[in-house]
Amino acid sequence: CPQNNWNLFAFPSECNFSGQKFNLNLVKLIKEGNLVGLPSQQQQGQWMVLIDAAKGCATEPPNLDVYPADFVVCSFYKIFGYPTGLGALIVKNEAASLLNKTYFSGGTVAASIADIDFVQKRKSIEQVLEDGTISFLSIASLQHGFKIIEMLTTSAIALHTSSLATYVRKKMLYMKHRNKKNVCIIYGQEASKVADLKTSPTITFNLKREDGTWFGYREVEKLASLSGIHLRTGCFCNPGACAKYLGLSHSDLVSNFEAGHVCWDDNDVIKGKPTGAVRISFGYISTYQDAEEFLKFLQSSFVSKPIASSNGHTLSMNTLNLVDNQSQQVVPDVRLKSIIIYPVKSCQGFSVQSWPLAAGGLKYDREWLLQGSGGEILTQKKVPELASIRTLINLELGKLFVESPKRKDKLQISLLENLTHLTAEVDVYGQRYEVESYDENVNTWFSEAIGRHCTFMRCSSSKKSLCTSTGQNGRLCRDTRSKLSFVNEGQLLLISEESVSDLNSRLSSSNGNGKQHVLVDAMRFRPNIVISGSTPYREDNWKRLHIGDAYFTSMGGCNRCQMINLHQNAGQVIKSKEPLATLASYRREKGKILFGVLLNYEDGSSGEETVAERWLQVGQEVHTST
Template sequence: MEMSKEEFLGQFGGDYGYPGAPKGVDEMRATEFKRLEGMAYLDHAGATLYSEVQMADVLNDLTSNVYGNPHSQSDSSMATSDLVTAARHQVLKYFNASPREYKCIFTSGATAALKLVGECFPWSRESCYMYTMENHNSVLGIREYALSKGATVLAVDVEEVADLAKNHGSDSLYKISRRSNQRRGKDVLSHNCQNGSLSDILGQKFSLSLVKLIKEGKIPLQQQIIALFSLDSSVFSMLIKYIKYRGKWMVLIDAAKGCATEPPNLTVYPADFVVCSFYKIFGYPTGLGALIVKNEAANLLNKTYFSGGTIAASIADIDFVQKRKNIEQVLEDGTISFLNIASLRHGFKIIEMLTTSAIERHTASLATYVRNKMLDLKHSNEINVCTIYGQQSSKVEGLKMGPTITFNLKREDGSWFGYREVEKLASLFGIHLRTGCFCNPGACAKYLGLSHSDLVSNFEAGHVCWDDNDIINGKPTGAVRISFGYMSTYEDAEKFLKFLQSSFVSLPVQFNGYMLNLNSLNLIDNSSQKAVSDIHLKSIIIYPVKSCQGFGAKSWPLTTGGLMYDREWLLQGSGGEILTQKKVPELGSIRTLIDLELGKLFIESPTRRDKLQVSLLESLADLREEIDVFGQRMVINDRFLQDALGKGDCKQKLPVDAMRFRPNLVISGSSPYSEDNWKKLCIGEACFTSMGGCNRCQMINLHQDSGQVLKSKEPLATLASYRRKKGKILFGILLNYEDIMEGENEIVAERWLQVGQQVHPSIE
């Protein structure tokens, strides 16, 4: 599968790596992105990365100059005003927008710019807001302003059906199909749904010539319409309004993602509004975006609120206010983020050195290479591993693929890998990607085949954004997305492809001279499931405080729910939140001990000399609800630690003991994995029922040593390579203690576990 770098350069060398620039991508990564060593950052659509040289320039600028509040006339304030003016011109230049025709309004981001247009636009009952299914929530949110003013809202699908380069002046280049018609009355929001044909354009880029066609009135839509079109589901969105009394269309392009590799040329495609966020272009600063607005379009925006810096004069005790004439000052409330604005020139310096056209070719070469390799991935039974959304060949010659790939993965039986499983495993390999619906519910539903009833039932089942419910009723609820940036490399692409190959592709393997499928290997020797005399209880570990260290005991009593006092206490933060090692890994260095004779719990921290003492007689009633969650006990087989972790081609072995897995009971004397098939087991007179395998997470990668928490990717990465089952990485089993009642009053019989007791497992 792997293509050598020489072969890759032979195919893509004309576009990859900035061959004509002063500094190539390999040199740039080595000198300006040293922090990326060992990782592959593939979420540039979410946020690209700042360079170390860029940040050094920003620091030098801020430590060498004095910038005052621009709402003043001092020398430092005037210097700031001049810098802000220069920054506005630099932003306009980036979009090839003439300062005579366009203005740059700084906002806190692209979302704030969209909101500004939505709240200032002159909506009425004659307006109709139309948007494509592929739009971001920040764009969909504009419909709230439209609906509140009585406007109609439409959702549509747009398909390019002809090549714009060969059909100048044609009125039928796009097929537009309506999805739904929404209108909000006094109390009701009604929906008129119509079925429309779907187009599959995710990750593809349509020509911005659509802007010209709209402005020239050559798109045959209804009159009195506001429409939102997605030119690239990961790049551009367009908002169009036919204003009856002015007889023209207004066009808004959401260029938040697209402007990093291919900003719209406003001289060629004269949109009325463009929004962007600068961290998407060069990583820093965050919290700063812009609204690029055409002069005549700016006159339509009616802003109600006024603030410092937006008015020429006001009187406090009567209704008198005069707004400024300058549209930038009218729309920019309060003091702008002038220090962040000062840093823009240092980011643009990188873009100007490389050029946007070279960045676009560089990122497209990587995306094309990875996309083609992903489509070639097959399981041993020839089932495709990757389903890439928007990967169908286009009818249109001018259609280009962007730097983003959105996909899901299938098992060899046709079922889906959950996107959260992919994300968790990727983190073990040092790969940063994004999963979910990317704040784009329309595209998610459209390409995943989720109906309205599916979406509602998923929500009622508890699924919300950013949770772990990645598969519901056999269907993905989201997808996986990777995206490339200007500093992405061939090595990043190869790291990702090797991750897919090693983690998700089922291949036939040679075993004792026979070809077997890796996933069909039975790792359990059924002959070892019989109870034998040498299976015994090796260790008992109690964890009184969840996420803190446990302590070993030679013997320990059982009570309702399991081991007495195990996970009875939780640590609570100052804000009321429950603390765990996932949030505070250092909890693993806190030592605990229970003295049953004294009736006390001792808690000791390596950072304090004194020990905390807690009486075991104190009421725990208020904690009982939380305690029940952790009522199951966990048992592991210590033979695994000796035998199984020797697998793989690791350069050096990592010593792993049982305590890394935080078990309650460690069993010795049986073969590795034998506990997987145990249904019940008895230890002495105490009997337990298996609740199934214990799902593992990155917490087992935390290594507590001398109070210091050292992180690594092992042993979870090794476990993940062959102990995965339906998205779970299993090791050890969970046990439920079977209480036994005695006497006329049915009192729970007192049972004790003792190290060395015989263990009698049963697989029936």
């Protein structure tokens, strides 16, 4: 009989993507059978209603006396900010009898027999639905959250958070670039309704440059983290709303996936369209000062400003040119100041007065690495302890020496032997390498040095990565036909002392308000070669370099990450927000924070042809062309 059919209608009280609040009168309409727009056969039977209040409960929980839903889902994390992963399903007593699970697990049965089909479930609904061991420690902490809510009252929290969101939303809508174009595109909140104190405490948006292109949400997230601002980016596990507000068709979504875009990756803009958005949310503990800090962050990081010249006229940023663009220039006063080799990826390097070049750049540079027990490549991002491992190569002895403060003995590895000759392949940032491993004694030494199990590997000299125009999974490679060791992109990194000095002057200016004085040297950026005698950032325009009898091709600027914010002090790895935060204020280009230049060595060989070994030496002149 159709009247005995049971139907379930589920809807959210508030959209977690846009913050749009839905009319809870839907509960009454559905319960009374007053559905509009559904085929008649779908209206037959009785309807149950579930309100997903995971987002809405934080500021406006549904009144079940007025809106008698059968089920309500809520998230305690959204209400209190703690603990994560804990929520509740509220079930109306009359609806409980309809919940008959077809499976059972630990804690939900009164009796069961293993080898025949016999099971007796427990009596009460909560006993039947709570599978396994409940999170009793997290549940015990909820009482403290409820005390705060009881003290503040939900209505006051709603007023407070919506006031903050309304204030920020208005300010964002008024933000303009110097060409009067809008900076912020806000989703789901009409400008005419921003004064409504019933508005959501959530603001979802994307940002535009003055030329109309989009700032990627990953760029926004990266810069926000440097300012101590926590926000969420992407589609927030709501693909339907994400596609709707971003105007992404089915074909767009499929095309993005085929282009390599998946959840949690860095592909934030594809074919000129954002693939996700940025979301901020205010809670009961948020303050007006928090709102102001966020607005100042947007203003300083993303809003273009007019630049006044000395004669009082306004200049556009793109009319400024800090370096001379000559088709050919020789700068005789630029010299090679330092050469640094990093034999083991992410470990300390060592300086030399002279060093030979090989097909992959500086000989033995990043020729070894450590692989974790799960097959992952270990770097300082994951294992800061790598920064304490010191390395040195003695070419005359033909040995690599490795030291660690956690090991009394110094490891000595022959450059020519001691390999087990067991070969394997590893993937390093989309590039495939054939590697050879060492015996267990070497692996044990490194495992004790970094406090986790690892395997020491060497890039096979005959099978170094050959970087072509497109890498694995369509990953674009800057190089055309160059051999790479375990470097990320270019074979060598060049840093200019004058550019470092300019950065330090900016750091000094920004720290003049009583903050701790932060200065950096060139070694903070893990360069292979350091030059002196140029002007700040002149290296940005260099296309080709001639040092001694060696030639190098510039592959463009080096995109910096938070690794440059790590430094060692008394054996401890210290994290800060500098110098990346300052670099982001003036060295940002299309989502990248550039400092230093990546180079590839032109070894002049083709196929099996043997070329005489060339050397770099400190003091050599650096000739450049643009």
